[in-house]
Amino acid sequence: MIPILDLKPQYASLQPQMDEAILAAVRGGQYINGPNVKAFEKELASALGSKHAIGLNSGTDALHLALRALDIGPGDEVITVPFTFVATTEAIGIVGATPVFVDIDPVTYNMDPQEVEAKITPRTKAILPVHLYGQPADMDALMAIAKRHGLPVVEDCAQAIGATIHGKRIGTIGAVGCFSFFPSKNLGAYGDGGACVTDDPELAARITALRGHGGRVKYYHEELGINSRLDEIQAAVLRVKLPHLDRWNEARREVAKRYNALLKDIPGVMTPEELSGTVPVYHQYTIRIKDRDGIHEGLKARGVQSMVYYPVPLHLQKVHDDLGHQSGDFPISERAAREVLSLPIFPELTMEQQREVAEALRQAVEDGIPV
Numbered sequence: 001m002i003p004i005l006d007l008k009p010q011y012a013s014l015q016p017q018m019d020e021a022i023l024a025a026v027r028g029g030q031y032i033n034g035p036n037v038k039a040f041e042k043e044l045a046s047a048l049g050s051k052h053a054i055g056l057n058s059g060t061d062a063l064h065l066a067l068r069a070l071d072i073g074p075g076d077e078v079i080t081v082p083f084t085f086v087a088t089t090e091a092i093g094i095v096g097a098t099p100v101f102v103d104i105d106p107v108t109y110n111m112d113p114q115e116v117e118a119k120i121t122p123r124t125k126a127i128l129p130v131h132l133y134g135q136p137a138d139m140d141a142l143m144a145i146a147k148r149h150g151l152p153v154v155e156d157c158a159q160a161i162g163a164t165i166h167g168k169r170i171g172t173i174g175a176v177g178c179f180s181f182f183p184s185k186n187l188g189a190y191g192d193g194g195a196c197v198t199d200d201p202e203l204a205a206r207i208t209a210l211r212g213h214g215g216r217v218k219y220y221h222e223e224l225g226i227n228s229r230l231d232e233i234q235a236a237v238l239r240v241k242l243p244h245l246d247r248w249n250e251a252r253r254e255v256a257k258r259y260n261a262l263l264k265d266i267p268g269v270m271t272p273e274e275l276s277g278t279v280p281v282y283h284q285y286t287i288r289i290k291d292r293d294g295i296h297e298g299l300k301a302r303g304v305q306s307m308v309y310y311p312v313p314l315h316l317q318k319v320h321d322d323l324g325h326q327s328g329d330f331p332i333s334e335r336a337a338r339e340v341l342s343l344p345i346f347p348e349l350t351m352e353q354q355r356e357v358a359e360a361l362r363q364a365v366e367d368g369i370p371v
């Protein structure tokens with residue numbers, strides 16, 4: 001089976017250094033807010049070109065605490081997309097605010113800026129675009145709208161660390177960038193992890209306070225916080241990996257380019273397109289095809305794993321029943337949910353494996369039904 005993702009070759013390529021870094025963190029005996037966390041925060045901020053980075057427990061907490069730090073709460077609205085992982089709207093719900101959806105662009109699968117202004121009300125407190133699959137959202141247009149309305153932009157960068165727009169890293173364009181180090185992400189820890197980045201010292205201080213029980217001075221608590229610290233051992237893992245991120249992202253782009261060439265003649269397959277001025281990082285390589293479920297089964301029968309990210313858009317999920325949406329409200333997201341299929345991608349995927357994926361896809365399409 002060609003897996004959609006294989007993390008073992010990456011560990012093998014780093015093993016002596018990784019084992020040493022993990023053991024050193026264990027031997028060091030400072031397991032919370034230790035030297036690796038502090039160093040990683042500096043290194044991450046510098047790698048992304050941001051003034052501050054705050055290590056957290058997960059990408060979900062990064063979104064949640066970014067919204068808290070912006071004083072977003074009950075009665076407030078946050079504009080976002082229905083075609084994303086549930087953590088995006090979960091964070092909005094956790095702070096007590098309401099997600100207000102706008103549909104996506106059919107080509108980039110990201111927030112359609114043309115839909116945003118019509119959804120802005122006096123209760124709107126932020127715009128929360130997602131850089132889905134590692135493709136940057138149209139931040140030029142979104143920042144212009146945000147500026148016109150005096151709204152902060154919180155970037156969900158969970159799937160897109162390292163991607164750029166006009167040479168600037170995503171996550172450093174809006175007020176706060178939120179990252180996930182879930183193991184499968186382009187920069188993955190060996191457990192959960194996340195971070196916020198921002199140029200605003202007050203937002204950075206507030207997020208830092210919120211992650212540590214709402215206090216800026218130990219045992220003095222100004223507001224209700226949570227415990228959401230990045231783990232010292234995970235920070236050690238991430239410090240070993242961070243210097244390789246750009247190279248791995250480049251390898252993912254090569255994989256994407258090879259897929260584009262291999263798949264271009266297969267009838268009915270729509271390959272990804274890039275927004276001009278952006279350098280995506282292909283967290284996923286996602287095609288679009290009409291008989292998606294049949295093709296998914298056909299690939300499986302031929303030894304190729306593929307995945308559907310995501311089969312049900314968030315406005316139709318039970319968790320958001322209270323928003324009162326129905327089928328047809330966001331047709332582009334709904335169609336994407338029916339037609340997208342992500343193929344195996346990771347930096348070490350070989351040309352031979354890609355040929356096998358392409359051949360399996362060609363056969364699955366030709367058969368029209370699973371073997």
Ligand SMILES: Cc1ncc(COP(=O)(O)O)c(C=O)c1O
Nearest residue numbers: 058059060085087158180181182
């Ligand atoms: C788009 C998006 N947002 C947020 C998250 C949440 O990150 P985490 O799993 O680290 O909480 C994820 C990934 O899991 C994601 O894909």
